[in-house]
Amino acid sequence: MQKISVVRIFMTLALILTSLNLVAKDAENVEKEGKDGLKTEIKEFIDHHLLDSHDFTLFSDKETGKHFGFPLPVILWDGGLKVFSSSKFHHGETVAEVDGEYYKLYHSKIYKTDAEGTIEYDDEHHAINAKPLDFSITKNVVSIFLIGLLMFFMFRGLAKSYKKNNGIPTGAGRFLEPLVLFVRDEIAIPNIGENKYRRYMSFLLTVFFFIWFLNLLGMTPLAVNVTGNIAVTFALALITFLITNFTANKNYWGHIFWMPGVPTFMKIVLAPIELLGVFIKPFSLMIRLYANMTAGHVVLMSIVGLMFIFKSWIGSPLSFGLAFALSILELLVAALQAYIFTMLAALYFGMANEEAHH
Amino acid sequence: MDKLINDFSFGLFFWQILLFVGLLLLLRKFAWKPILDSVNNREEGIKNALESAEAARKEMQNLQADNERILNEARAERDGMLKEARQLKENMISEAKAEAQTEADKIVAQAQATIENEKKAAIADLKSQVAGLSVDIAEKVVRQELADKDKQLALVESMLGDVTLN
Amino acid sequence: MEIPRIIGAGLIVIGAGVGIGRIGGQAMDAIARQPEASGKIQTAMLIAAALIEGIGFAALFAS
Numbered sequence: 001m002q003k004i005s006v007v008r009i010f011m012t013l014a015l016i017l018t019s020l021n022l023v024a025k026d027a028e029n030v031e032k033e034g035k036d037g038l039k040t041e042i043k044e045f046i047d048h049h050l051l052d053s054h055d056f057t058l059f060s061d062k063e064t065g066k067h068f069g070f071p072l073p074v075i076l077w078d079g080g081l082k083v084f085s086s087s088k089f090h091h092g093e094t095v096a097e098v099d100g101e102y103y104k105l106y107h108s109k110i111y112k113t114d115a116e117g118t119i120e121y122d123d124e125h126h127a128i129n130a131k132p133l134d135f136s137i138t139k140n141v142v143s144i145f146l147i148g149l150l151m152f153f154m155f156r157g158l159a160k161s162y163k164k165n166n167g168i169p170t171g172a173g174r175f176l177e178p179l180v181l182f183v184r185d186e187i188a189i190p191n192i193g194e195n196k197y198r199r200y201m202s203f204l205l206t207v208f209f210f211i212w213f214l215n216l217l218g219m220t221p222l223a224v225n226v227t228g229n230i231a232v233t234f235a236l237a238l239i240t241f242l243i244t245n246f247t248a249n250k251n252y253w254g255h256i257f258w259m260p261g262v263p264t265f266m267k268i269v270l271a272p273i274e275l276l277g278v279f280i281k282p283f284s285l286m287i288r289l290y291a292n293m294t295a296g297h298v299v300l301m302s303i304v305g306l307m308f309i310f311k312s313w314i315g316s317p318l319s320f321g322l323a324f325a326l327s328i329l330e331l332l333v334a335a336l337q338a339y340i341f342t343m344l345a346a347l348y349f350g351m352a353n354e355e356a357h358h
Numbered sequence: 359m360d361k362l363i364n365d366f367s368f369g370l371f372f373w374q375i376l377l378f379v380g381l382l383l384l385l386r387k388f389a390w391k392p393i394l395d396s397v398n399n400r401e402e403g404i405k406n407a408l409e410s411a412e413a414a415r416k417e418m419q420n421l422q423a424d425n426e427r428i429l430n431e432a433r434a435e436r437d438g439m440l441k442e443a444r445q446l447k448e449n450m451i452s453e454a455k456a457e458a459q460t461e462a463d464k465i466v467a468q469a470q471a472t473i474e475n476e477k478k479a480a481i482a483d484l485k486s487q488v489a490g491l492s493v494d495i496a497e498k499v500v501r502q503e504l505a506d507k508d509k510q511l512a513l514v515e516s517m518l519g520d521v522t523l524n
Numbered sequence: 525m526e527i528p529r530i531i532g533a534g535l536i537v538i539g540a541g542v543g544i545g546r547i548g549g550q551a552m553d554a555i556a557r558q559p560e561a562s563g564k565i566q567t568a569m570l571i572a573a574a575l576i577e578g579i580g581f582a583a584l585f586a587s
Contacts, residue, residue: 052370075369109367126364134369141373148381155389162396167403180393190567201394202386210378231367235374284578290362291581340574347571362585 042305051108053139054086078132143224191346208342215334228293237286240345248352540580
């Protein structure tokens, strides 16, 4: 217990220190411009942090314009496959020329542009330049890949340790096995039922650990906001939706299109509502995970940013304490959101497999 | 909502689907299946072990009950045998006693009968001897008495006197 | 245009907050009354809270 607390404190400190490093330099830079400038700076920093990025920047120095990190490959489909390094963009400062076409990075998105890098805007200051199909290996893709690799080796190790040690896990498996059993005994079996839970176990386990690990990765100083990205949660929700509806039995569809036990008029009224529910369920899954993780990051980083706005002996320690408490809360939320996503998915699978009992 | 749609990155979505499904399939084959199978096997094993332990316990109980029963039976048998033996002994003793008694009685009776017979014979012998002696004596007496005529007369006289008295 | 939407979203968030608060409170009551059923109550509570939360988020993002 003692050890875990120490680790948490260390992690939180590291997170705050990294952020501090980032904002401190900026703070010096904009001190002359006053607090409003600093606020804009922090807001931009948070906005940038929430978005995906085409390079893996660990921290940057705005004064000298240096970025520390490494570029990632950019893969575009624009009348042909185009692959090049994101270092060509110079963090959005220059226009990348590839095979006679010009591309510019603007607000973490790649736009097609001309040699000067002109970006045209509409009335609401949105860029209206053409966007090529972007299959780049971004920071989030790298994180997903790394977490996938980590999960594969962790659970492969657990599976192997059973064979080696006569059915009893060793090492990290002792920590992982109760979690696997938790998903099986607390999530899958109560919600899906003893008979049919088996074929959903792979998905539930994968999605639980995937979300949980990525949430935790977001709490490290790397602070990649993968589960707070709508494309990722949309993909997870879409897979849940497809599994639910492809494994659903007759009884489930019967309850949607022709609700038993109610008058015919009500059946006609209920059908569209129930059908809407089929889509709302995964939609709420998507929005819930996205909003919780994004909100957590925004609040945490805002409070970290407050330290540099207060710049006093009372305000800054206060917001430091608050950020510390919130970090601990976010660690809980990381596990809770993984649990809720998995449990609701299991609940939907259970609904799709319910036998008629009228 | 606009912001959400604006933020949506198709590339990331594509990679997420690809990586997630790949991870799902890989983990299913190499991790989840062996893990869940091992856990199931272990749980089955524990359940079986518990059941067999329970069965063994029952068997043991049965065995113990059997032993107890056999022991009780043996004890009862032994008791019965002892009792029988004791009875047999008593019977034999009493029989022997009775036999001895009758034998003794018989011997005594025989002895008594013999004694009686002997006595009777002795008495008869005595009687006959006494009678012979008496006759001899009487003969001698009579011979003596009758040698003298007077005495004969006197005797007759006395005898006659007795008769008159009668 | 912007302000009524924000107010509407705020109202929905207040409603969702009250709803989740009530769910939590009632679940506490239920657990106090039947501590042995706490597992089932917690699950039901989380599901209900998650559904209301979804409405709250939908409102936030619609605004």
